[in-house]
Amino acid sequence: MQDQAAGLRRMMGQRPRFLPLGICGTDPALTALASAHLAYALSGRGLPIWVVDEAAAPHNVATCFGLPLRRTLDQVLRQGGTPDAAVSGVAPGLSCLAIDGGMAWLGGMPEGRWQLTVDALKGLPEQPQCLLLHTQPGAEAGSLAMCARDRLLVLPQGRSALTQAYALMKGVQRLYPSERWHVLVMQARDEMAARETFAALESTARRFLDIRPQWLGSVPRDATLTEAGRRRLTVQEIPADRPGVQAFRRLAEALATVLTGAGMYQPDEFWLKMWMFSRLTAEAVPEKAQNVQLS
Numbered sequence: 152m153q154d155q156a157a158g159l160r161r162m163m164g165q166r167p168r169f170l171p172l173g174i175c176g177t178d179p180a181l182t183a184l185a186s187a188h189l190a191y192a193l194s195g196r197g198l199p200i201w202v203v204d205e206a207a208a209p210h211n212v213a214t215c216f217g218l219p220l221r222r223t224l225d226q227v228l229r230q231g232g233t234p235d236a237a238v239s240g241v242a243p244g245l246s247c248l249a250i251d252g253g254m255a256w257l258g259g260m261p262e263g264r265w266q267l268t269v270d271a272l273k274g275l276p277e278q279p280q281c282l283l284l285h286t287q288p289g290a291e292a293g294s295l296a297m298c299a300r301d302r303l304l305v306l307p308q309g310r311s312a313l314t315q316a317y318a319l320m321k322g323v324q325r326l327y328p329s330e331r332w333h334v335l336v337m338q339a340r341d342e343m344a345a346r347e348t349f350a351a352l353e354s355t356a357r358r359f360l361d362i363r364p365q366w367l368g369s370v371p372r373d374a375t376l377t378e379a380g381r382r383r384l385t386v387q388e389i390p391a392d393r394p395g396v397q398a399f400r401r402l403a404e405a406l407a408t409v410l411t412g413a414g415m416y417q418p419d420e421f422w423l424k425m426w427m428f429s430r431l432t433a434e435a436v437p438e439k440a441q442n443v444q445l446s
Contacts, residue, residue: 170409171282171421173296175323176305177315179210179288181337184376185305186285187215187386188396192403193281194245201238201279201418202247205287205294212285213249216241217385223251228264234271242387244277253293257426258433269422278418281406291319297327298425301409303367304332308339308348317355324360332356332364333409335402338372345369368405370398 174189176182183206190212194200204212213221216239222230224237239247250256257265284296291297302323306316320332334352339345346366353364370376373395379385389396416424 171299173284173299173302175286175291177312182305183210187212188399190283191386192399199244199280201282203284204249215386223249225252225256234268254429254432258429265426269419273419291323298428300329301331305335308336308345333367334364335367336369339369368402370395
């Protein structure tokens with residue numbers, strides 16, 4: 152019996168870790184850009200990635216990849232289609248799943264129907280090891296991204312963005328507490344300036360929210376990245392030697408280390424937990440919503 156238990160533990164220990172990461176930010180364009188580049192860089196490391204894209208064009212991940220307009224998952228299900236119709240392939244190991252309606256939509260879905268949807272998603276050939284959930288700007292309080300324990304806050308370098316960043320973090324933290332916040336500073340003048348921005352946010356969050364955000368890294372000012380939309384360049388078309396692209400590759404390395412602390416449940420388990428979280432949140436009275444947590 153002990154040998155069997157030891158064998159089971161070894162088998163469980165060999166299961167690949169799965170990281171759901173909620174991404175939000177103070178600048179919709181920069182947040183979408185960061186989500187897309189991180190996804191692309193992670194997939195380049197051989198990590199299967201799905202992006203749950205809740206935002207609408209032009210500030211969404213699909214636009215950054217040059218994807219044509221697709222029906223969202225909620226639209227597909229309402230029209231009697233299969234979930235794969237809402238999934239767009241970007242590159243080998245990288246897919247984008249469009250969803251609209253957030254937790255309010257998912258929480259209102261019957262459990263049996265969501266189970267069938269999860270089974271269909273699970274049946275797709277490429278399953279994610281990392282799930283990036285990109286929020287609809289201004290709708291973070293009802294975003295599916297808040298079902299993830301790990302959250303990434305994207306903000307521009309400089310003190311002018313700090314008030315917005317803290318307000319966003321405070322609002323989310325009040326409703327859906329988590330100690331696992333990571334911070335990415337965009338358009339950094341240099342590493343020292345980016346660190347100063349992070350230090351100011353970290354100090355305020357530690358003092359007033361009792362959390363300690365973790366430094367993920369920074370991306371330098373790079374006109375090729377910020378002007379990509381105007382020049383109709385997709386993430387895939389930006390030269391790999393650009394400073395911004397190189398920075399995202401380093402950030403992908405840092406995010407890969409976050410996987411060591413990620414949950415051991417598999418993607419389909421997270422989809423089901425996400426439904427449960429949404430249902431409980433929908434049923435909770437507003438003043439008690441902060442007691443609803445995804446375990």
